[in-house]
Amino acid sequence: MNLITVQPFSRINDNLIIHDVRLLSLLKHITDTFQYSNFEDMYDVQQANSLLHQRAFLHVVTETIFDYPHNSYGEKTFKPIVNLRPFVLVSIPGALADLRHTGFKTFSNWWDESYDQIQDPIDRMLCIIDLVTDITNKPLAVLKHMCHEMQEVLYHNHTHYYQTFQSQELEKFDKLCKLNLLPR
Amino acid sequence: MLVLPTLKKYFVFDKVFSLLAYDQDMTKLKEDLLPLVRDSYESNYRFIFLHYDTDYHISKNTPGLILRNLQKILHSLDISNYFCLILSQKDLQTHLDQLRIEETNDDCAIACITHQLQDLLFTLNCDATKLNVDSINAKFLCLNRVKRSHRTLLFALLQEHNLLDQGLVSYGSRL
Numbered sequence: 001m002n003l004i005t006v007q008p009f010s011r012i013n014d015n016l017i018i019h020d021v022r023l024l025s026l027l028k029h030i031t032d033t034f035q036y037s038n039f040e041d042m043y044d045v046q047q048a049n050s051l052l053h054q055r056a057f058l059h060v061v062t063e064t065i066f067d068y069p070h071n072s073y074g075e076k077t078f079k080p081i082v083n084l085r086p087f088v089l090v091s092i093p094g095a096l097a098d099l100r101h102t103g104f105k106t107f108s109n110w111w112d113e114s115y116d117q118i119q120d121p122i123d124r125m126l127c128i129i130d131l132v133t134d135i136t137n138k139p140l141a142v143l144k145h146m147c148h149e150m151q152e153v154l155y156h157n158h159t160h161y162y163q164t165f166q167s168q169e170l171e172k173f174d175k176l177c178k179l180n181l182l183p184r
Numbered sequence: 185m186l187v188l189p190t191l192k193k194y195f196v197f198d199k200v201f202s203l204l205a206y207d208q209d210m211t212k213l214k215e216d217l218l219p220l221v222r223d224s225y226e227s228n229y230r231f232i233f234l235h236y237d238t239d240y241h242i243s244k245n246t247p248g249l250i251l252r253n254l255q256k257i258l259h260s261l262d263i264s265n266y267f268c269l270i271l272s273q274k275d276l277q278t279h280l281d282q283l284r285i286e287e288t289n290d291d292c293a294i295a296c297i298t299h300q301l302q303d304l305l306f307t308l309n310c311d312a313t314k315l316n317v318d319s320i321n322a323k324f325l326c327l328n329r330v331k332r333s334h335r336t337l338l339f340a341l342l343q344e345h346n347l348l349d350q351g352l353v354s355y356g357s358r359l
Binding site for chain 1: 322323
């Protein structure tokens with residue numbers, strides 16, 4: 001039996017292939033040791049710190065995966081939800097659609113979410129940056145007003161996360177376990 | 185483990201194997217499975233594997249290397265796929281079907297139960313219960329503590345568009 005090993009470990013997701021020369025030149029100054037933070041970052045994976053997370057209008061959530069065969073949510077996606085904030089998901093194509101499929105609502109009434117359907121990772125990223133730029137170009141007062149307008153969606157997501165998501169998923173899991181016992 | 189009571193309700197199993205624990209050395213998984221190999225199993229006996237982390241993919245259309253190694257190990261131990269179950273938040277069934285054909289002569293593929301019940305998703309601490317817009321003093325938040333290539337690209341684009349000062353942004357502060 002020959003097991004396959006990869007040395008050094010690499011994952012397709014970590015080897016985003018960039019063909020655009022202009023984009024490559026943007027990355028040149030970001031060295032392996034480069035770090036940046038424009039706020040005091042008290043990291044805790046399980047803490048959706050409301051003092052930090054509620055300071056901003058839009059959460060640009062960079063999930064672990066972006067160019068990968070399967071969707072997979074981490075806790076990052078749910079931090080804006082528990083903090084009653086809108087979000088853009090920097091994840092694989094269809095990640096927003098999958099989230100809607102599990103009962104959450106997204107923000108197509110306020111901005112174009114077609115980035116979620118773009119298969120090419122670079123095109124998807126460029127579409128996301130255009131969207132973030134558009135949103136950021138609006139005055140803060142307009143964004144606060146927009147946040148008020150979104151409250152039905154924000155409260156729906158908050159309630160769904162805390163009250164129904166887990167029981168709904170447990171119910172689905174129960175059915176799938178039962179099905180697994182049937183002859184195949 | 186949120187799923188444990190349901191697993192116990194339907195299946196008999198000795199252990200739940202987290203594939204992440206064998207990520208660097210899958211021969212150890214074979215060693216750990218070996219004592220559990222028997223000539224026959226109850227019909228609801230299962231070898232249960234958790235596969236919540238990312239895998240190593242040569243291309244998007246091929247199964248991950250962890251999954252392929254698992255299939256090879258099970259086949260070498262003569263453990264039928266029927267008695268194996270993978271729990272993942274990803275739908276791995278197509279790749280498991282492919283691996284059955286490529287790596288075994290088994291009648292069925294390893295089954296994958298796709299679910300979103302990873303404990304980490306349901307234990308977020310947050311005291312927010314009411315919408316508070318007065319606290320907003322930044323237009324966006326973008327946390328990129330662990331470096332990944334897409335986060336590097338996003339950070340570079342935020343910088344090029346002069347957006348960093350409009351938001352709360354981190355990059356590369358954790359290994």
